[in-house]
Amino acid sequence: MSYLKTTGIVIKEVNTGEADRIVTIFSKNKGKISASAKGARRPKSHLVAGTQLLCYSEFVLFKGKDMYSVTSCDVIEPFYxxxxxxxxxxxxxxxxxxxxxxxxxxxxxxxxxxxxxxxxxxxxxxxxxxxxxxxxxxxxxxxxxxxxxxxxxxxxxxxxxxxxxxxxxxxxxxxxxxxxxxxxxxxxxxxxxxxxxxxxxxxxxxxxxxxxxxxxxxxxxxxxxxxxxxxxxxxxxxxxxxxxxxxxxxx
Missing domain, CATH: 1.20.1440.120 (Recombination protein O, C-terminal domain)
Incomplete structure (x- = not known):
């Protein structure tokens, strides 16, 4: 399995399915990254905060066949x-x-x-x-x-x-x-x-x-x-x- 740990800021978000979100992350390590955040729109999801637009976070991403998936994210600066x-x-x-x-x-x-x-x-x-x-x-x-x-x-x-x-x-x-x-x-x-x-x-x-x-x-x-x-x-x-x-x- 291939994981990537990087800091980055969400510069685009697209809601998909009932509770999922695809985010575009401007990352320190890889430039632009598209990643799927499963269940990120559910209020109790551990991904809900760090995958919002303009949130600067530390991400752990799993590299799948077609795109990355967000495994975890810890908010550094939400720019709320x-x-x-x-x-x-x-x-x-x-x-x-x-x-x-x-x-x-x-x-x-x-x-x-x-x-x-x-x-x-x-x-x-x-x-x-x-x-x-x-x-x-x-x-x-x-x-x-x-x-x-x-x-x-x-x-x-x-x-x-x-x-x-x-x-x-x-x-x-x-x-x-x-x-x-x-x-x-x-x-x-x-x-x-x-x-x-x-x-x-x-x-x-x-x-x-x-x-x-x-x-x-x-x-x-x-x-x-x-x-x-x-x-x-x-x-x-x-x-x-x-x-x-x-x-x-x-x-």
Whole structure:
């Protein structure tokens, strides 16, 4: 018999049968894992807590012929405050959708798992702007999977004068005013937005969330991230439209 012991977070759940559940786990050891949790929807099941969406647990999985089965799970962090708050859950769902799209089975992605867990922690344990947390997550995720924008200076001449930068989707990074002829469709960004992008892409993980930006800078980051994500991942991510519809936040 083959067993796997791993920590991981549930990023998708599908109810099956009368009381069963199939979960997708973003695991430390194996990347994305699909596993059957028999009886997990029964109130007295020992699997009921650890197989819920966004629960970070230590799992023991049995490898069957077609998929893993959850033998046991011990909850490390339930992220209950996210699951019980519709707005926070929407931000988390947006991040989960991106994670689901870029991770694969049998391909560990420990840096991305750390980013996801840290982002969820910031979302539930701090009063930092949820939208800022999400913007940081978006750009850092793209950087981790190989789509980091060039934001250390102008992609053409190397200028590091952040007060005169444009973001070029054609060049995948900054263009200064003097090099704007290389992409006349580039959009002007403020010095604050340019510095924020530079920090998000290049800072160490343990310092990633240790800065604040204005609402105007967040708007600029959102304008860049929406199109940059669509271009790189070939998909429109629209879950945050729900936040915009209920409270008018620009996402």
């Amino acid at each position: 405050d996210i699951r019980s708050d519709l707005e926070r859950l929407t931000y988390a769902a947006h991040m989960m959708e991106m994670v689901n799209d870029v991770i694969f089975e049998n391909q560990p992605a420990t840096r991305l798992l750390q980013l996801f867990l840290n982002s969820l922690y910031m979302l539930t344990k701090t009063d930092k702007s949820p939208l800022q947390i999400v913007r940081i997550f978006e750009f850092r995720l793209l950087s981790i999977i190989g789509y980091a924008p060039w934001v250390s200076g102008c992609t053409e001449c190397g200028s590091t004068l952040f007060d005169s930068m444009y973001f070029s989707f054609l060049k995948c990074g900054f263009l200064c005013g003097g090099c704007l002829a290389k992409d006349k469709g580039a959009i002007r960004i403020s010095e604050g937005a340019a510095k924020a992008l530079n920090y998000i892409v290049y800072s160490k993980m343990n310092n990633l969330f240790s800065f604040e930006v204005s609402e105007n800078v967040l708007d600029e980051l959102g304008r860049v991230s929406r199109r940059y994500m669509r271009d790189r991942l070939e998909k429109n991510y629209n879950k945050l439209d729900f936040i915009k519809n209920i409270n008018g936040v620009k996402c």
